[in-house]
Amino acid sequence: MLTFNQVHFYYKKGQPVLEDISFTIKPGEFVVIVGANGSGKSTIAKLMDGLVLPKQGSVQFNDLDTSIPADLRTIHEQIGLVFQNPEDQFITTTVMDEVLFGLENIRVPREEMLDRLHHALKSVHMEGHLEAVPHELSGGQKQRVAIAAIIAMSPQMIIFDEATSMLDPQGRGQIMSIMHELHQQGMTVVHITHHMEEALSAKRMLLIHQGRPEYDGDPLRFFETMPAENYQLQSPFAVRLYQKLGQETPLKADWKEMIRSQWSTN
Numbered sequence: 731m732l733t734f735n736q737v738h739f740y741y742k743k744g745q746p747v748l749e750d751i752s753f754t755i756k757p758g759e760f761v762v763i764v765g766a767n768g769s770g771k772s773t774i775a776k777l778m779d780g781l782v783l784p785k786q787g788s789v790q791f792n793d794l795d796t797s798i799p800a801d802l803r804t805i806h807e808q809i810g811l812v813f814q815n816p817e818d819q820f821i822t823t824t825v826m827d828e829v830l831f832g833l834e835n836i837r838v839p840r841e842e843m844l845d846r847l848h849h850a851l852k853s854v855h856m857e858g859h860l861e862a863v864p865h866e867l868s869g870g871q872k873q874r875v876a877i878a879a880i881i882a883m884s885p886q887m888i889i890f891d892e893a894t895s896m897l898d899p900q901g902r903g904q905i906m907s908i909m910h911e912l913h914q915q916g917m918t919v920v921h922i923t924h925h926m927e928e929a930l931s932a933k934r935m936l937l938i939h940q941g942r943p944e945y946d947g948d949p950l951r952f953f954e955t956m957p958a959e960n961y962q963l964q965s966p967f968a969v970r971l972y973q974k975l976g977q978e979t980p981l982k983a984d985w986k987e988m989i990r991s992q993w994s995t996n
């Protein structure tokens with residue numbers, strides 16, 4: 731579905747940011763991307779959505795290529811991007827208008843627009859806030875409105891670029907649950923995060939280190955077998971606790987299950 735073919739990228743010539751990145755994300759996957767500050771995670775998100783283009787190699791979404799201008803518009807419609815700070819994205823004065831804005835731009839018929847509005851707000855548990863002023867909501871609610879605006883556009887894939895990083899634990903938990911609910915409904919989800927606890931809820935983790943992919947696989951397996959500190963990552967609390975208790979890795983099945991189900995909604 732989404733493929734990076736030997737992608738190289740720099741902002742300034744002679745200062746490579748990403749080197750020879752190749753991977754594929756299949757429809758319906760939930761993938762987390764982790765790495766130290768400045769390792770290139772947000773740049774990968776921008777490359778996925780065609781906001782920046784590879785200097786070498788290609789980024790393809792289904793049969794479309796981000797470097798072909800005619801394909802880009804469709805790619806923007808099919809891939810939604812949620813950023814760290816939802817306030818940067820708000821342009822209207824009510825939650826309802828915020829969600830309808832994108833739909834009006836692509837001229838969705840009125841009746842369908844209302845269906846999409848209600849579905850999107852229901853998906854983020856904000857049905858009762860149609861008339862609320864986005865800037866007056868809590869951090870977590872603001873982020874949920876930003877997500878609703880994207881869901882309303884019916885994308886095939888949503889990228890969350892550190893979308894939980896400004897939130898308190900409760901807000902983070904709500905956004906994580908929404909991501910997993912969307913995934914259960916068939917959405918392809920990419921989640922870029924600094925929180926290793928969040929990474930554990932995915933089946934696949936892509937670690938970017940100094941602009942190169944260093945690991946692509948089960949996140950728990952990574953923390954059980956690799957020295958996380960070598961990549962400026964802190965092993966998740968549950969894994970550290972398990973090891974402190976003198977238990978040997980790999981973790982027992984019941985611990986794995988408990989750690990993985992942390993953000994699930996049922």
Ligand SMILES: Nc1ncnc2c1ncn2[C@@H]1O[C@H](COP(=O)(O)OP(=O)(O)OP(=O)(O)O)[C@@H](O)[C@H]1O
Pocket residue numbers: 741742747765766767768769770771772773774
């Ligand atoms: N617009 C830009 N112009 C020039 N350099 C940039 C630009 N955006 C990012 N960079 C540089 O590219 C490198 C990768 O940045 P990027 O934001 O992709 O990393 P990141 O892994 O998302 O970092 P963080 O975890 O701190 O958000 C960094 O060295 C950064 O300073």
